[in-house]
Amino acid sequence: MSKYAPSLTKAHQAFLSDLFPHDGCVLSPEGLAVFSADASGERAMPWAVVRPETREQVQEFLKWADVERMPIYGRARGTGRVGSAVPSLGGVVVSMLRMNQILDVNEDDFVAVVQPGVVTADLQAACAAKQLFYPPDPASVKISTIGGNIATCAGGLKAVKYGVTRDWVLGIEAVLPGGRVLHMGGRSHKDVVGLDLKRLFAGSNGTLGLFTELTVKLIPLPEASASVLVGFFDLASSMEGAKAVFRAGVLPAACEFMDGPTIQAIRMGDDIPLADDAQAALLLMVDGTQKGVDAEVRRMVAALESVHPVSMEVGSGAEAEALWDVRRSISPSSFRIKPDKLAEDISVPRGSVGQAVAAAHDIGREHGLQVLCFGHLGDGNIHVSIMHDGAVQNEVESAHLAKDVVFRMALSLGGTISGEHGTGLTKASFVSEQLSVDELQLMADIRHVFDPNGIMNPGKGL
Amino acid sequence: MSKYAPSLTKAHQAFLSDLFPHDGCVLSPEGLAVFSADASGERAMPWAVVRPETREQVQEFLKWADVERMPIYGRARGTGRVGSAVPSLGGVVVSMLRMNQILDVNEDDFVAVVQPGVVTADLQAACAAKQLFYPPDPASVKISTIGGNIATCAGGLKAVKYGVTRDWVLGIEAVLPGGRVLHMGGRSHKDVVGLDLKRLFAGSNGTLGLFTELTVKLIPLPEASASVLVGFFDLASSMEGAKAVFRAGVLPAACEFMDGPTIQAIRMGDDIPLADDAQAALLLMVDGTQKGVDAEVRRMVAALESVHPVSMEVGSGAEAEALWDVRRSISPSSFRIKPDKLAEDISVPRGSVGQAVAAAHDIGREHGLQVLCFGHLGDGNIHVSIMHDGAVQNEVESAHLAKDVVFRMALSLGGTISGEHGTGLTKASFVSEQLSVDELQLMADIRHVFDPNGIMNPGKGL
Structure with a gap:
């Protein structure tokens, strides 16, 4: 028997409707559906959604939820990529959007x-x-x-x-x-x-x-910033370029990379300020005082030139925005390759990014799928997009198999299965490959200290 | 009855001498005395000191210690200011200094x-x-x-x-x-x-x-740095000076202040590069690329000038070291006022530093003692030195009373009783004035998750 309330009773509904009057409590199926998913595509219907406006409401609510053993799912804009906010055991979703001062x-x-x-x-x-x-x-x-x-x-x-x-x-x-x-x-x-x-x-x-x-x-607030988009013949050169920038003593505010397949996907629909033969690119930003930024840009450009890039664009203000448009276009462009993707966010030690990207490409090839890699080179956080067609069963299967291999590759390099998305539902089964039995038990015990009845965001395998 | 081992038996001694051969286990009273205190002056004799060289030794040791309910005190150089490393319940001190690779x-x-x-x-x-x-x-x-x-x-x-x-x-x-x-x-x-x-x-x-x-x-590594020592007519102007620097968009790498009594104490023995009428001073450092630093120094100087300082010295390299010598001389200089001090490290919201320093001066006056304030203005962390003569009983009592009032003043401003020293033994009785009963219980429960028998650094009231 589950330790949780099996459903939302009439008495429960009355309590919630009373505590969250007017449209503060959602019980209609259409209303609930809105809160059933996040950006992962994972989906589960909650039994109710409540929208507190005060701390006192939250207190009354969590007093009740604990007594009733009600699964509780905090939620804001539902932009999470791994299903962390999805009410996988039913229960009550708490939308915090009305506490927005x-x-x-x-x-x-x-x-x-x-x-x-x-x-x-x-x-x-x-x-x-x-x-x-x-x-x-x-x-x-x-x-x-x-x-x-x-x-x-x-x-x-x-x-x-x-x-x-x-x-x-x-x-x-x-x-x-x-x-x-x-x-x-x-x-x-x-x-x-x-x-x-x-x-x-x-x-x-x-x-x-x-x-x-x-x-x-x-x-x-930093007074100024400037950005550099620089293309390279190959991935290895782009990694060398980033190293040269850091070696020159510049700590960029952003240090993004994109691989050849990512550049190709963007080119399928957009002109971009990169040489035609660029098979990898870096997008760097520095910020600070105007004179400091000027000096850092000069130093960064000199460092990058030592690695023989195929093109380089420097910009600030609107020009910089045009460079960042390239970065922003990655996600929509990727769907030019295939209609669906598994978008992962492994992180590895910074010096292993080149190796991890090459391995991800190999994994894609072995599974007959195109893999795009881009993301936060500066902190080793790689977005790996495994492109596939969700209507083709064996592509879906291959994509999921490839994802598993990508995760294990990251772990084998001393990395992590998530640099920023979290594990939620979509990576739950991999958590135990990264964390030890002891760590998992300690985390469960710590959660038990705060939440002895386990009502807070349960069902995520963590 | 205590839950801990009441003493170190012959069998315990034999186990430790075996696990930590040669001079890896200290049992002699002279040897133990070295490990009885830290920089707080608090003191308690351990029953043994061990010096592991490998993780395996640490494992064996903590397996034994848990079974034997032996109080354990990790220790390195003993530079702590609050007695955190002092073995207040006896037990075994673990010196980590041989694991130094x-x-x-x-x-x-x-x-x-x-x-x-x-x-x-x-x-x-x-x-x-x-x-x-x-x-x-x-x-x-x-x-x-x-x-x-x-x-x-x-x-x-x-x-x-x-x-x-x-x-x-x-x-x-x-x-x-x-x-x-x-x-x-x-x-x-x-x-x-x-x-x-x-x-x-x-x-x-x-x-x-x-x-x-x-x-x-x-x-x-930042390529360059530069420092500015700037004197002001009064404390309020120095606070305005720091605000002006931040308002100019400069995030200094260090932003220290010293009050009038601190400056006077230094002057009692040293010439310092501050105008005679300086009753407060800031010592700021910026770092980055050489050109960035040059630009930030110019901007910082302009910002400071807007507040009409009485003197300003700018330096880098050896010149900067001379400015930082002023900062380094504070602690030894303070003893020119009185032979003993209570050195506290309250932290308050950054904008309340001026108010906190003025209040600390008032508290000193009310207790008939000189109080020096200096420290990390940039993060609101104030070192409050309550000078007194430890040989004069009523000065000691007044100093401790004043300390209590200083702590309560910090809390009343939304601050904390320790920005960086910790609470250890010397502030243990104040922890419950800052943290709620619920927080203390949660912390105790979390420690229990890791250390169910409570053998790790016990007796500190936390």
Whole structure:
């Protein structure tokens, strides 16, 4: 017998409708369907969706959920790629989107205090208006929320210089199952009193509690930035190019790469500012003061030239945006090759990226599929897209087999099966290949400390 | 009855002498005395000291210690300021100083792999030889170890730009009570598989396990740096000066301040490059490419001039070292005022530093004692030195009373009782004023997951 409530009773429905009046509680099948999936395509119908507007509602709700052994799935914009927000055991989805106030952007304390449902780009804009900067920028930044970003420890383009989301979290207010409220950390930039619970919550994927207020660290907004798109004859040269930049003492704010198949896919529909014979490319950005940026660009260009690129474009402002359009076009362009893809995000030690990409290409060939590799070279985080046709059964099977081999390849290089997407449902079966039995047991025991009845985001194999 | 072994029996001694042959096991009173204290002055005699050289020894040892319910105190150079390494319940001190190999400094992966007993400055030098940079630099960097730095989540001068020690930890191999070995994280710069156990170990003060191997993130070594020492008429102007620098878009690598009493204490014995009427000073550093640094210095100087400083010295290389000598002279100079001090390290929201320093001065006056404030303005981390004469009983009492009021003042400003030293023995009684009953219980429960018998660094009130 499951330890969870088997269904949502009439009494449960009445409780939820009462606690979340008007359209704060969704029970209709059409309404629920909207909350059944995330960007992974995984899908499971929740029994109810609730939309809290206050911390007090979250407390009452989690008190009830714990008593009722109700599976609970925190959710914001549903942009996750691995099914972490999918209510795989039914239960109640909690949409945090109505808790969407920016409470403070503070130029003296260099912090922002926000509710979890704030879209990260909106937070960044509010910061920029005061010449402040919140650096983490997952690709989804314009649509995903700060709560979701912290729950998943979102990565992004600028992690090579600025770190990932967890590095910017100073304070978390969260409600635990049973309704206890924790105020972890706060506005102090340094704090070493006790275990670092707030960092444990970052990346915990809603398994420990629900966020109700978040405090993040800010820095001064860099005055200027510039970008360089540089093409190479082959992948190995592009890796050498990146090494030359770092060796020249430049820490780029972004250091992206794309392989030959990725460039080809873009070319199938778009003109791009890369030489025709480019079989690999780097897209680098530096930021800082205008004069510092000018100096770093000169140094970066000199370093790249030493590796004999086939083309190089430098730009700032609108010109830089045109270069970044190439990066942004990768995902839509990939579907020119095949209508479907498995989009993975392995991460490997930085020096092994070339080897990992070559191995991914081989794996694709062995499975009769085209594999595109691109992503965050600067931190070893490779997006591996295994292109296939979902209507062709043996391609689907091959793609899934290839994905398994890609994961094992990453692990064999000392890497990880996920640099930024998480494991959710789609990688659940691989977690035990990366983590030891001891680690998994310790993680389960830690979750049990916060959530003794296991109601928070259950069914994810973690 | 205590849950711990009441003493070290002959059989225990024989086991330890066998596992740690030659001088690997210390049992003589003179030998043990060396390991009884740390830089806090707190003191308690251990029953034995062991000096492992291999992970296997650590495993065997922690298997035995768990069975025997033996209190265990990990220790490196004993530079801690709060008694965290002091064996307050007796038991066995584990000196990690013989595990002191730099195993890898890797220019391709941008990581270093080290044993815990490596002195942090030695690691930094090994990195610098390859044009790589490990930024965290606690004041003790020349004598303290990377293992101790990670165990305490050491802060330091450069945290304002580069973050604290925990932000640089990629992988931790640790042995748990009972002898299980955990390999958490590794050489990947990004990893979001499972809860972030390695960051939980960072700052856990030896309460979860003993480190045997550590992997830290590196970046390219900045080519250049420059420093500015600037004097102001009063504390409020110095705070305005720092604000002006940040407002100008400069993120300094270090942003230190010192108050009037601190400047006076230095002047009692040294000539310093500050105008005679300086009643507060800032010491700022920027780093990066040479041209970037030049540009940032110009901008910083312009920003500071807008606040009408009374003096300003700019330097790089040896000239900068002369400016930093002022900072380094603070601690020895303070004893010109009184022979003893309570040296605290509160942290407050950055914008409240001026208010906190003024309050600390008031508290000193009310207790008839001189209080010096200096430290890491950039991250709100203030070193408060309460000067007194330890031979005069009522001064000692006043100093301790003043310390209590300083802690409560920090908490009332939304700050913390420790930005980087930790709480150990000296602040143990204040932990419950900062952390809630729920947080304390959760932390205890998490420690119980790793250390069910509570043998790791017990007796610290945390």
